[in-house]
Amino acid sequence: MTGGRLEDAFTDERLRAGARAALRALDGAVTAVEPIPLGNRKRTAVARFEMRGPVVVQVCTESTWLRTEATLLSLIRDRTGVPVPPVLGAGEHDGVAYLLTAYVAGDDLHERFTAVDPDVRTLLARSFGSYLAQLHDAFAFDGYGRLETPGAFSPPGDVLSPAHEDWADWFREYGLRAVDRLPAAFDPLRSELRGLFDDRPIEGRPQARLYPWDFRPGNALVADDRVTAVLDWEAPLAAPVSLSVAKAEFLVADWYVNEPAPLRAAFRTGYERVRPYPDVPTAHRVAAIAESAVDSAGRVTNPRYPELDREGAVAFHRDALEAALAGTDDRDR
Incomplete structure (x- = not known):
């Protein structure tokens, strides 16, 4: 995580650890982590890399919320033409759920x-x-x-x-x-x-x-x-x-x-x-x-x-x- 500012995006240590675990599954060194406001129940940030495009990481202590969101996003992409970000990964680490999606510009x-x-x-x-x-x-x-x-x-x-x-x-x-x-x-x-x-x-x-x-x-x-x-x-x-x-x-x-x-x-x-x-x-x-x-x-x-x-x-x-x-x-x- 050298060069990233994970502590700025996720001030809670448990959430920070969950985000760290999520990002470890991706290739490349993280150069920056920028918090973005999205939802009241979860914390969201954009992670930027040296050798690949940015990704969005979301973390939450209620695994059901992110598990359901991951399922819904995948089904929407499969069944409709509604533009939603692709799911890159989802899981749980020490009681913190995480969801990784592709970053979409706009x-x-x-x-x-x-x-x-x-x-x-x-x-x-x-x-x-x-x-x-x-x-x-x-x-x-x-x-x-x-x-x-x-x-x-x-x-x-x-x-x-x-x-x-x-x-x-x-x-x-x-x-x-x-x-x-x-x-x-x-x-x-x-x-x-x-x-x-x-x-x-x-x-x-x-x-x-x-x-x-x-x-x-x-x-x-x-x-x-x-x-x-x-x-x-x-x-x-x-x-x-x-x-x-x-x-x-x-x-x-x-x-x-x-x-x-x-x-x-x-x-x-x-x-x-x-x-x-x-x-x-x-x-x-x-x-x-x-x-x-x-x-x-x-x-x-x-x-x-x-x-x-x-x-x-x-x-x-x-x-x-x-x-x-x-x-x-x-x-x-």
Whole structure:
């Protein structure tokens, strides 16, 4: 590891040892290790070498998360045209899981999305719609909720198993959890929001498909006006396509611009080139918006770029929820 700055990228010694073990499997001396922010549950860095291209190393103390992500990335590359990095290796060292993927060049689309030409932004939104439709075509499940790959590393498995069999129980819990973690500023809406999940029967057993819950420009790289990689596939879920579409459409279109209708239309066009666009019940749209409003650490998320401050972000999420409840978000224009 001579010349690398592993201690800067991974300040925890256990994580550092896991990264060291991962990188030992690759040929060549590491010349630098640069931390990059990616996800709340894992630590990620780019390792650069003298004689080979850079690689991305991720480490985490929960082996299930990275084992599942390694499996999902490999299956996405096998089954779809969605651009994801190739998996170079995955394993575990002294209780720390690691995942190695090829480094993909590109700019952070979160920073670029509002700056590109509007026609390019439309094409990018259309790409996201097409990618999501491909994922829905390629992955079907007989249950709902968190997907995991059972077993151990070496090699990663090829099975993704959902955690819940009952749709009503899982969706009610999912929706209420999203609503209940909203801060006090949302109290005037809370009773009506909870009523969508508490007071109304949740019927049927819809077909579950892959639900990449953080599928957004902020987790993508772009170069030459095209997406080069979609990143951060941790903790995937299985859910009906209507929930997945509601979440992705919100994060691709509404999140970034004041007039989201054209981007929504582009997203829908991209999706419909692969499969029919689903109807989205109000409860699914509300759950998607509420779940987007607060991150896993309990912080209100900040839409737009440059990002809104907390007061502006709260107003943004509250307006989106009010429009979804009222059915007045001009979605079909």
